[in-house]
Amino acid sequence: MSAAQKHWKAKDIAKDVAVLSPPDDLAPLPEPYASNGLEPDYKAKKPEWAERYCASLDGFVALDTLERPENEEAKKEFVERFLVGLEKLFSEVNANTVQPLMLTTDFCAKCNTCSDACHIYLSSNGDELLRPSYRTDVLRRMYKKYFTPSGRFLGGLVGADVDVTWESIARLGELAYRCNLCRRCAQVCPLGLDNGLVAKEIRKLFSQELGVAPTPVHDKGTMLQLKVGSTTGLTKPAFLDNLEFIEEDIYERTGRKIKFPIDKKGADVLVMHNAGEFIAWPDNPAAFAILLDEAGVDWTLSSDMMGYDSVNYGIWYDDVQARKVALGQFKVAKELGVRRIVVGECGHAHKAIAIAADRMTTAEDRVPVESFIPVMADLVRKGRLKFDPSKNNFPVTFHDPCNIVRQMGIVMPEREILKACAPQFREMTPHGVHNFCCGGGSGIALMNSYNFSDYRNKVTARKKFSQIINAFGEDFTNPDVVKYVCAPCSNCKGTIRDILKFYSATSTYNVQYGGLVELMVNGLASMEKPYLEFLQD
Amino acid sequence: METALPLAIFVVIALIAFLLLSAKKFVDYSRWSKHSRFDLYPIPKEGAEKNKYGGSYYEENEWWEKGRYTSVATEVTDLAPEMFFIRKLFLHQRALWYASFLFHFGIYFLFGWSIMLLVGGLWYPHPEWVSVIIGIVGYIGFILATVGCVGLLIRRIFSASARINMTPVEYFNLFFILAVLVTGIVSWLGFADPITIAHEILTMSLVNVPVIVVVHLIMLGILLIYIPMSRMAHYAGKYFAFHKVMWDNDPNTAGSKVEQDVIEMNSRKPKDHWSAPHIQA
Numbered sequence: 001m002s003a004a005q006k007h008w009k010a011k012d013i014a015k016d017v018a019v020l021s022p023p024d025d026l027a028p029l030p031e032p033y034a035s036n037g038l039e040p041d042y043k044a045k046k047p048e049w050a051e052r053y054c055a056s057l058d059g060f061v062a063l064d065t066l067e068r069p070e071n072e073e074a075k076k077e078f079v080e081r082f083l084v085g086l087e088k089l090f091s092e093v094n095a096n097t098v099q100p101l102m103l104t105t106d107f108c109a110k111c112n113t114c115s116d117a118c119h120i121y122l123s124s125n126g127d128e129l130l131r132p133s134y135r136t137d138v139l140r141r142m143y144k145k146y147f148t149p150s151g152r153f154l155g156g157l158v159g160a161d162v163d164v165t166w167e168s169i170a171r172l173g174e175l176a177y178r179c180n181l182c183r184r185c186a187q188v189c190p191l192g193l194d195n196g197l198v199a200k201e202i203r204k205l206f207s208q209e210l211g212v213a214p215t216p217v218h219d220k221g222t223m224l225q226l227k228v229g230s231t232t233g234l235t236k237p238a239f240l241d242n243l244e245f246i247e248e249d250i251y252e253r254t255g256r257k258i259k260f261p262i263d264k265k266g267a268d269v270l271v272m273h274n275a276g277e278f279i280a281w282p283d284n285p286a287a288f289a290i291l292l293d294e295a296g297v298d299w300t301l302s303s304d305m306m307g308y309d310s311v312n313y314g315i316w317y318d319d320v321q322a323r324k325v326a327l328g329q330f331k332v333a334k335e336l337g338v339r340r341i342v343v344g345e346c347g348h349a350h351k352a353i354a355i356a357a358d359r360m361t362t363a364e365d366r367v368p369v370e371s372f373i374p375v376m377a378d379l380v381r382k383g384r385l386k387f388d389p390s391k392n393n394f395p396v397t398f399h400d401p402c403n404i405v406r407q408m409g410i411v412m413p414e415r416e417i418l419k420a421c422a423p424q425f426r427e428m429t430p431h432g433v434h435n436f437c438c439g440g441g442s443g444i445a446l447m448n449s450y451n452f453s454d455y456r457n458k459v460t461a462r463k464k465f466s467q468i469i470n471a472f473g474e475d476f477t478n479p480d481v482v483k484y485v486c487a488p489c490s491n492c493k494g495t496i497r498d499i500l501k502f503y504s505a506t507s508t509y510n511v512q513y514g515g516l517v518e519l520m521v522n523g524l525a526s527m528e529k530p531y532l533e534f535l536q537d
Numbered sequence: 538m539e540t541a542l543p544l545a546i547f548v549v550i551a552l553i554a555f556l557l558l559s560a561k562k563f564v565d566y567s568r569w570s571k572h573s574r575f576d577l578y579p580i581p582k583e584g585a586e587k588n589k590y591g592g593s594y595y596e597e598n599e600w601w602e603k604g605r606y607t608s609v610a611t612e613v614t615d616l617a618p619e620m621f622f623i624r625k626l627f628l629h630q631r632a633l634w635y636a637s638f639l640f641h642f643g644i645y646f647l648f649g650w651s652i653m654l655l656v657g658g659l660w661y662p663h664p665e666w667v668s669v670i671i672g673i674v675g676y677i678g679f680i681l682a683t684v685g686c687v688g689l690l691i692r693r694i695f696s697a698s699a700r701i702n703m704t705p706v707e708y709f710n711l712f713f714i715l716a717v718l719v720t721g722i723v724s725w726l727g728f729a730d731p732i733t734i735a736h737e738i739l740t741m742s743l744v745n746v747p748v749i750v751v752v753h754l755i756m757l758g759i760l761l762i763y764i765p766m767s768r769m770a771h772y773a774g775k776y777f778a779f780h781k782v783m784w785d786n787d788p789n790t791a792g793s794k795v796e797q798d799v800i801e802m803n804s805r806k807p808k809d810h811w812s813a814p815h816i817q818a
Contacts, residue, residue, distance in 0.1 A: 007701045084812070093807040099569035100782045107774035110702050111637070113630040128701060137702055159704035186577055190625040190637075191771055192778030197575065211813035223815065320816050340599070354595065355574045359799050363791035368601045378598035409578040409593025409786075433578045433591030 006127045010137040011161045013175075014168035018050070021129045022059045023459050027122060030469045032477050038504050042454045049450050054170035058129070062177035064449040065219070066170055066212045075166040078210070082169045083146055085209025089201055090143065096319065096359075101201050104193040105140040108133055114185035114195055119436040119463035120178060132185040132195035135175045138162055139202060142172075173212065176202035180441035180460060181316060182402040187433070200442070203317035213317050216446040221313040222321035226328070229305035230275040231313060239308050242278045243301070246286050254527065258293050260285075263336065264300035270338040271299050271372070272310035272329065272353075274346035274490040281493065284345055287517035287531070291376065294526065295384040300338065307332035310343055311490075312352035316442040326357035333367045341369045345515045347401030347489035348441070350408055371404060373488070376520065377413035380420050387421040388525040394482045396422040396519065397471035399464065399496065400435035401489035409433070414488065414516060421523035422486075428467040436463045438487065440495025456495065457502040465499045468511065479510045482534060488516040544754055545743040551758030558765035562773040570781045571798040577783040581615035584608040588615060593786065601790060616779070621645070636692060640685025646678030658735030668732055675731065683718045686711060710769060717760050720753035 006021055013020070028034050045059050052068060053061045069075045088094060090102060114132040115121050121130045128134060137159075144151030144160040151160030162168060179199035186194035207213040215221075225231045234242070243260045250258050261267065271292070277284040292299050302308055306328035314322025330353075333341050343350045354369045379385045398418060404410050411432050418425045428435065438445075439461025447456070468485055475481045485500075487493045496513045505511040512534045522531040530536050579591035587593065588611050594600045618624040623641060626634040653671045657663055690711045693699050725731045728747040734754075737743040746754075764770060789795040810816070 007697055009701050081812070088809055088811065091807070091809060092805070093809040093811065095569065095571075095805055095807065096573045096802070099566060099572055099777060100575055102569070103566070103774045103778045103782065107768055107771040107778075109768070109771065110699065110707070111626065111630060111633055112698055112702075113626060113633075115698075116629065128698065131702075133702070154706075157704070158706045161704075183577055186783065188625055188629045189778075190619075190623055190629075191775050192783050193774075194575065194577075194778075194782070208811035208813050208816055211815065218815075320811065355576055358574055358789045359572075359795065359802065361803070362796050362799055363789065366789075368599075370598070370600060371595060374596055374598040374600075406578055406591070407576055408595050409576065409580065409583065409587070409591055410595050411578075411590050411592050413596050 006129060008128045008134070010134065010141050010159070011163065013138050013171050014163035014165055016167075018056060019059045020057055020171065021127055023124055023127065023455070025125050025127075026458065026462060027125045029462070030466050032509075033465075033469065033503065038508065039458070040502060042458065043451050045451060054167070054174055056167060057171045057174040058178070058455075060452055060455045061174075061450045062214055062444075062447055062452055063170070063173050063206070063212055064215050066173060066206075069166060078166055079164055079169065081210055082205070083164065085205040086139075086143055087147055088209060089205050090147070094201075094204075097197070097201060097204075100194050100197050103191075104136055104195060104198050105143065107191055108136060108140075108193055108195075109191060110137075111190065113188050113190060117184045117188040119182075119184070119439065120180070120460050123459050123462035129175070130178055132179070135172060135179070135202060136195050136198045138168075138172055138175075139198060142168075172202060173206045176200075176206070177214065177444065177447070178460075180402070180437040180439065180444055182437035182441050183406060184402070184434075184437065187406065200316065204319060207318040208320060214443065214447050215449065217313045217317055217443040218321075221443070221446070222318065222325060225309060225311065225313075226321075226324055230309035231311055232275045232279055232309070234275050234278060234309070236303050236305065236308070239275070239278065240303060242282070246278070246282045246289075249282065250286050250290065253529070253531070254290065256290065256293070258289050260289055261300040262303050266337045267300035268298040268339050269300070269342045269375075270307070270333050270336060270340070270367075271301055271342050271344055272307070272349065273301075273344040274311050274349055275309035276311075276490050276494070277345065281490075281515070283518050283531070283533070284515050287515070287521040288344060288372070290521050290524075290531075291379070291385060291517060294524065295379040297375075297379070299342075300336065302332050302336060304332045304335070307336075310346050310349035310353070312349060312356075313443060315348060315352045315356045322352065322356060323360055326353055326360055327365070329353060330357070330361065330366045334365065338367060341367055342372050342375050343369065344372050345488045345490060345493075345517065347403035347492060350401075350410075351403035355408060371408070371410050373404070373410050373417075373516075374413045376517070377416050380417055385520065386525045387520070387523040389421055389423045389523060391527070391530065392422045392519060392523040393424060394484060395424045395426065395472055395475045396484045396486055397426055397428055397468065398431070399428065399438060399468075399485060399487040399489075399492055400431055400433075401487065401492050402435065402437050402441055404489065405435060406433045417516065417520065418486070421520055422484075426471055426473075428471045436467060438464045438489075438492040438495040439499070440491050445491040445495045445498075453498065457499055461495050461499045464496070465503060465505075468496075468505075472511070476509055476511070479508065481510065483509070483511045484519065484532075485511065485513040486516055486519055487513060539745055541743040541746045541751070542741060544746060544751060545738040545741050547758050548738050548754050551761040555761040555765060558762070559770065559773060562765050562770050563776075566773065566777045567781075570777070571802050574786065575782050576786040580784045580786055581612045582607040582609070582784060583611075583786075585611045594788075601788070605788070612784075619779075633692060636685050636688025638685070639681045640689055643678050643680070643682025643685055646674055647682055650675045650678050654731055654735040655739070657732045658739045661732070661736040671732060675725065679718060679722050679725075683715070683722065686715045686718060690715065707768070710767060713756070713760060713763075717753065717756045720749060720756060724750040724753045
């Protein structure tokens, strides 16, 4: 169906159709992808997915823990539990978020200014189901119907017209995972309302009341982290083994004998990495070690169960889990007696520990938190890290992670670094606080159940891929020119890795990706050989 | 002489109700102002330089050692175009801005006109120039608000994307406002002097009121009572959304006001609790 025909009303969320709105009319990609035939189609959907889960929103399944009830009784019970949770969302038990939630549900003027700010809505070619305010509208109408006098007495006249059924609730839950929580929509709202936050609140209701959340963010996310120390499943012994391997690798590649400082009491800096880096991108923690060693920083890693993985998936869907993780991380830093926590290349970990956890407890139980970016910029400014920019003499573009930039205001230090070490740096359009999300934000980068990775690659990350193509201009199609997409965030990096592979952009056009510190190490004047693998012979 | 004392009393009550209900709205929302952080940049109080590109104190190495700099001046200069000219709508959705701006700017004029009527009604009789100024402000307000209101209605009726998510009450609201504006225009252009009516209301000496003016004043009174209870009270919401949510980026440092709020937040004992198994465990 053409997106122009997808004028969904809020009450259509309960419509009795097999699939409400499949993403089958996407915005065209720029050349060469508009004509090169390299964009893969969606994988075939299997009927059993829809039989077992809610695939009736758009044919995709994010909530792989929400199984269809076996009978009407179970459906009814689910609806009742949802309504209990819905009431709690607007009550004192949710005091930490009630104000922005109520403002958004109470005052949205439905001007739809948010729509054109949303990369997912734009990628869908304007499917109204993906309008940022759509899910807010559904939630508002459900609440109104059951919990306000006007809704009870006037019904549809005041918009209390959405049927609350298992199907409509499940679709709403799915819809909350068709948002990256990037909050670009809130940035343009004339009333300052935040539909991204509402998506997170819907996720919260599902998790905290119904016990429903995607496996990668909950069971294999926060639950696993609180049990073994990392969402990757990395245990302390494995973590320590990994560090040894990375030390050997650093030596082999650079000739530098660097020992990771571990559990160093009273160190100036506790560096916290996304543990995924140790497994998927060991070059990244290695680059940190090289830079901090070269600059002579007094730093340490922690091997405590809550100290070696900076992630906190709780901020995407569950405040209780977020709190458990953040307080555990602060405790580790306090016990080590470090002066500050420096967060490595993980956007949501930045926001989790610096912003979301800032008001969880008093200064007595915390240590100051900062991003690695101003730390590195300061080392560059003071000449403790010196570059030979000719080593990075290839086109570089920069992806601004939403959590670090739009939601923390760290914009210029990374550009200062790039200008010092990457002579062919060029911005994406738009960039800085007005950037588009990579498409993997808020857990979507991790969610690969059934066909969900297709949704990410083709829909949520579509705008970012377009931006990457446009940023490199004529260089994009020239495979002889190596091009580097710099993304200082694990989830963004994972998403970009996936889209480059999905669209064969690396194999066809030589588009590479990586973090900021790898690029910095590659540009260090003191490095004898290239550090970036794709530059090595 | 036919007295219209009940009408005068009703208008005064409606005015007071508008103020009290609006104040209640502010109080209700301020009850929830101690909450988590939801920073969204640019944040103007970070100062003019950082506000240009959306920077924050987190750009400073060891930011907590540097002292907190905030700029009220930048906040005010950034907010003024938003308050008076709806800048975000102008920048991001120009097509809607024309009608919305005319409507809201007209309302501001009418709000100013109402205050002038209060002054003019109390300072009575007053020099001619006072009446002239009040008249000009009223004309501008009615024209802008009416044109804007019609524009908004046209969009809500004819734009498919606007139409699909509007509820009947949202059409009613605009028609209601339009009816008040139109009856106001007819009343004050053809049937009565608004300053005289204001004087008579304030002195409780309202007499011989033409039917159209009665209709207008009753509708206006109902509208004043209705606005703070409806979505139209977004004048209250906008303050909180900007100042207490998006722009509230004050860090929780030792001895700060934020720290006191955190202590209070952590001492809350909500009657209810979430029920998922992992929370109960």
